[in-house]
Amino acid sequence: MSERRGMLRRRGDDGPRASVGELLPYLFPKKGLLAGAIALSVLGAGFALAQPLMAQELIARVEQSRALEWLPWLLLAVVVIGAIVDGFQHFLLQVLGEHVVLRTRRTLVASMLRLPIAEFDARRVGDLVSRVGSDTTLLRAVLTQGLVESIGGVLTLVGAVIAMLIIDPLLLGLTVLVLAVAIGAMLVVMPLLTRASGAAQEQVGHLTSALERAISAVRTVRAAGATAREVDAIGDRAGDAFRAGVRVARISALVVPIFGIAVQLAFLVVLGVGGLRVATGEIAISQLVGFLLFLFLMIMPLGQLAGAISAVSVALGALGRIQEIVRLPSESDADARVALEPRPGAPMVAFEGVTFAYPSADEPRTVLEDVSFEVPAGSRTALVGPSGAGKSTTFALVERFYDATAGRVIVGGSDVRDVDRESLRSLIGYVEQDAPALAGSLRENLRLGAPDATDERLLEALDAVNLGDLVGRSPRGLDTEVGEAGVLLSGGERQRLAIARALLAATPVLLLDESTANLDARNEASLKAALDVASEGRTTLVIAHRLATVVDADQIVVLDGGRVLARGTHEELLDASPLYRELAAHQLLAPAALD
């Protein structure tokens, strides 16, 4: 348990970091493209190195008044072809970068949507969204900002150093000395950059979370007159992200002057000492020019390398946040691979001494205690109880969103922990209390659990829940959009749409968390009729908030404070349970008062 709680705990502001070894597999989604880009980089290095050699030869010929012949044209061709090779390589790297982002996003989303429900309880949606949207793009920079170019760059560097060694070892020694100090300083700065950029991404996550909170509850925020405060709060988060970004900028800004000073110094030293050596006749002017051109060639890859190291540092911070999710065990990792086959004669759903505490709560507290009841196949059981009694929690346990802390939850005669979760859920239709309509069309909403259902069946299902007129409301019919959170539909309609969805999935078990919304008499009657249609021939467990729902239930379970207080039919409980009598009189939303 403590290990689990540790896993759910959020990380500090520093942000998680990955290692270079973990980064590499992410960079090789398209080996052919990568090989092509590396080959072009090597080719580009060859063209780059050829240029100073040819320029040096050209100057020597001018100096010695020799014929230039085809040399200028050859130099021009090398420059043009080199530039084309560079452009093509740049394109390949961009494409490769997009592949990296694509693959990482797919992996991340596949892991994210399979996380245990408890992880969603403990995390902010906005933060998860920013990991998919923003962190993944930082991996692209590793490819586009120099890592692959650095391969060709290293070759250019080695070639340039060899050429410089041949031209003048003394000048090379002085150059290397100056540059080595700068490289050492940069190696010290890089780990700071990784940490700072991980923290900056973390702040972007907090910002997205704050925005998501305000947008998802925009009506409540607006109605509460809290818009300005929310704007300020999100602005503060944006400010935090800004400050974290500035911290990154400050650290990476160190790299530029360190490098700049080193390069200037190297050029000045070469010019000064080289000029002296030309004056004393130890080297020719063409050699000094050649040396300077090679020095230039040597500096460029060093710049690329610095860019690559900084991109890698930033990517390691982002990858840390990506890996944090990818590494979490998926919900089904610990599943038994046995498909659930309901045993004839066994109660369809049963709780045997179930005790439960939410794992994600800061102070885990028992929400269900020693709960036992049975729902025979084909019957309807209503759960009633005051708010917070634990009614919705029982549904979460039947769906196996969480595991019971003690006792057993049985579906179709098997302990839900002994069977594969997918096969368990394929038996159950679940209509949530605030049944969400997914952004998209009516058709998409209905097909969620029955992807192959024909339009004819969709229309039948809509008719069955008295939503047939929904299709006629818009000329787009089943393609009518139901909006981000189903804004076109009322609460009661959304719930009926969810019931239609459950009807189409045709599962033997139906869990229905009845809407608590105060519905008008017509909607009320429609919802009751929809429930009756949906529960026909199915084992139905309904969390009831309406008297009409409980009166004809085969069994009513009264929950209070996580315990079963009483079980029986409406008449039996009116006699036997004071709490039920109280609920029936005051809390169950009765269209007509009890007589």
Ligand SMILES: Nc1ncnc2c1ncn2[C@@H]1O[C@H](COP(=O)(O)OP(=O)(O)OP(=O)(O)O)[C@@H](O)[C@H]1O
């Ligand atoms: N995801 C969660 N993490 C932690 N605690 C939770 C979670 N969901 C519910 N709880 C707590 O568990 C208790 C039971 O909640 P539950 O939603 O099952 O009650 P309910 O009887 O369905 O209430 P209502 O009729 O108001 O929906 C409540 O105290 C609630 O605060």
